[in-house]
Structures are given as structure tokens and as C-alpha cells.
Amino acid sequence: MTHLDTDVLAEFRAGLITGRRGARITAHLAGCDRCTALDDQLAGVSVLLASVPAPAMPDSVARRLDTVLAAEVTRRDNAERARGDGTAESPAPRRPGGNRGFRLLTLRVLAPAAAVVVLAAGGYGLSRLVGPEGQVTASSSAGSAARAAAGSAASPGHPYAPAAGPAKGAVSRPQRITPRPMVVVTGNANLSRAGLAQQVEAALRAPALGTRQAPSRLRGCVLRLADGHPLQRVESVRFEGRSATLVVARTGADDTAWIAAQDCSAANPHVLAVTSLTSGISGP
């Protein structure tokens, strides 16, 4: 038998040559130092490749992927919220193209025509800032144009009605809008289990101290609790002496208020208390 070709030997090593032909190769290798050396070298290729350490991902790539992932999470949240608002009086218009969530979000925040756009972004958060007379009771990043729009959008009869959406219905009829980034209202309410519904309603009428963006864990928690129902309010509170989050959503004719524990997340919807707000905070 002539010496073995490298390709043949590589196929033999990979188990692709068996039977009588394989037996002949085995027999040849047993008596041929040259082919045995070649066989060893082929084995060494795999050993060498396995020994090369995997390159660590550069920080710049890691940061880029984190940014893209955050945009995907936001896009999914928005899509879920839009689906949840399918029963709302005035569902938000569908956004053309589903792949540009992060860019659109950025553009919305930066857009000069902030009055309507930022209301869409602030949603229930901004509505919380407006007092019964339409006065702004706390500052926000929305800017003066947005505050003015919020003032005109709030209905005096329904101080906690969500701010109006597009300018068309802003003055004459408050309309529910789809909030985009989830805004958490900072409050100083100290709630307890007894008479919770009344305490919640009172807390919702108190001036807010400020707002902040919901971190992703809290966002997951809130979406899990609301389960597709239109959100009315997310507010940081204290409950029985511990930090918690008040979540209010319109669940049919009434609103439901949950007191979510600090560790609440989408996977762990840890609720400390729940109550129904029969008077409805969000108006007709």
C-alpha cells in the first residue's frame, strides 16, 4: 500500500472511512512510521486549535450590545402596552415598522415639538403632576411646553385623568394615551393595610415630589401586575413602614391598586396588598 494522503487520513480520523478500507488504513499505520507521524500531526491540529483561548469580547462591543438589548426591551414593553391598550377608549396609533424602537424613543425625547410628544412619553407620570386646577405641582423633564399642554389636558373634575394625547382631543375631551417610557412618581405616602383604598385615593391627590424612569425590574413587575390593562399610575410609596411601589391600572369599571414589594419583578410578582378603587381615579 502506498503512503496515505493527508485528506484520506483526515477522513479516516474523522470516522468517515470504515469497513475493509478502514481496516487497510489501520494495518498500514501499524507498520508505517511516516504515515503514523502524519497521523500524529493531524491529531495535533485539533489539539492546537482547542488550546487557543477564546478572545474576550471588547468592552466597546459589550456596551453596544447592552444598548441594543435595552432598546429591544423597550420595544417589547411598548408593543405589550399597545396590545394591552386595545380595550382603551383611545388606543395609541400603531408605529410603522417594528424595528426602530430605540431610535424613535430617542427622537421623541429630543423632538422640539415636545408638548404632545413628551406627554406621550410621560403619560400618567405627567398627569400626576397636575393639580385639580390644572396647576403644575412639580417640575419634570418635560419642559414648559409639556407642562402647559398638561395643564390644558387635565380635567378639573378628574384630577387624576391621564393627560390627553394628540392635540386633537386635548382641550375638549381628555383621552387616554399610551405611556411610553414608564415614569415612576415620587411620593411621600405612608400606607397601611387598614383602609388601604381610601389611603391610596388620598395619596394620589397629594402633590408629587418628582418623577423618575422605572428601572427594568420594576417595569417588568408593573407590566406583569397590570396584565395588559391600561396603567394609570406608578408611584413610590412606603407601606407598613417599608419601601414599596403603588401600581394602579384600570381593570374594567374600577381601578385596581397593587402595593408591590421592592423585589417585585416580572418573574416574581411580589404583591404586599391589593385593593379596588371603586370610585375610579381615571375618570370616565
Place this chain on the structure above:
Amino acid sequence: MPDQGWPADQELLRRHVAGDAEAFGELFRRHRDRLWAVALRTLCDPEEAADALQDAMVSAFRRAGDFRGESAVTTWLHRIVVNASLDRLRRRAARPALSAGDEQAFEALVAQDGDPARTSDTRLDVNAALRLLPPQQRAALVVVDMLGFSVADAAVILDTSPGTVKSRCARARARLLPHLAHLQGNRSDSQSVSPAQGGDT
């Protein structure tokens, strides 16, 4: 990993599908260095690898609900990354295999390693040699020999049969041998491997 109190990959994927905003990030970060390695070694271009990995990550994020558990989650993730990488290679197929631009990209690839001590001559030569392979052979060799997947899992990742994986690996090893043989003298563990090991590792 579950025995260390961490959720298993499949559990993280389930949580992601259920709406957990953080589960996918945790899952992806867990495997990202290996996913980066397969994209970088398949494409031999860090910019293209970053683009492919981004495409793959978004695809996996959105298609997580399609995962049926027929393979390990990591196998599924690698399959998506390899597909994204090969798609990019197909799109640039008209380009010559070793253009000046590729050489520059390769230098950048080596220079991007944050730990200079790990940028050995061996690695330089291995990376350069990998570029000589046709993309399908390179992908098979990276998955089997460099990442250590079994031939069966590699067949899932590469969406082909185990026999084809073996064949591609065999041809790739034979092709690389003249370019890598000089490195084997530096190794103390380059003893012979049995045919079964060589084919099924």
C-alpha cells in the same frame, strides 16, 4: 449552573418569554464571550463579527418563543450566531479571500485583545490559518475543535448532518496541517488522538 443557585439557561429563556425584562440579558451575558468567539473566528473581522452578533442577539430576543427545547439553549444561541455570521459571509462573497482590507481587519482583531500576554504567536498563526479555509469548513472547525461542541451539536448549530460536519472538519484539518505543523513542536501534548476522538470531539 443550577446547582450553584443560578437559574438554568432554559429557565432564563422561559422568564424572558414570560415578560421578564432582565432574563435575556442575563442569559446572553452568560454566553457572550463564546458567541463572540464563534462570530469573530467565522468572520475574521471584528466589525463584521460585532454586526453579526448584534443581528443574532436581536433575532434570538424576538424568536425566543420559538425555542422548543430540542437542543440546549446554548446550542440554539450558537446556531443563530453562526447563521448570522454565514449570512454576512455570503453577502460579501464577491470579495477576495485575503484582501488588503482583510489584513488590516485581522491586525485590528489581534490588537483588540485586551490582554497582550494572551496574544501569542500561536494564536496569530491559528487565526491567520483559519482565514485560508472556506467559510463552511472554518465554521465547522471553530465549532467542533475550538469550542468543543460534539459533532451532533455542531450539526444542529450548522444546520447540516453529522456526516457533513465530520467531512468539513476533516478537510479543514488536512488543509490547515501544512500551515500549523510548525507550531506543534512547541507543544508537549500533541500526542496522537484516536480516530474516534478525532472524529467525534
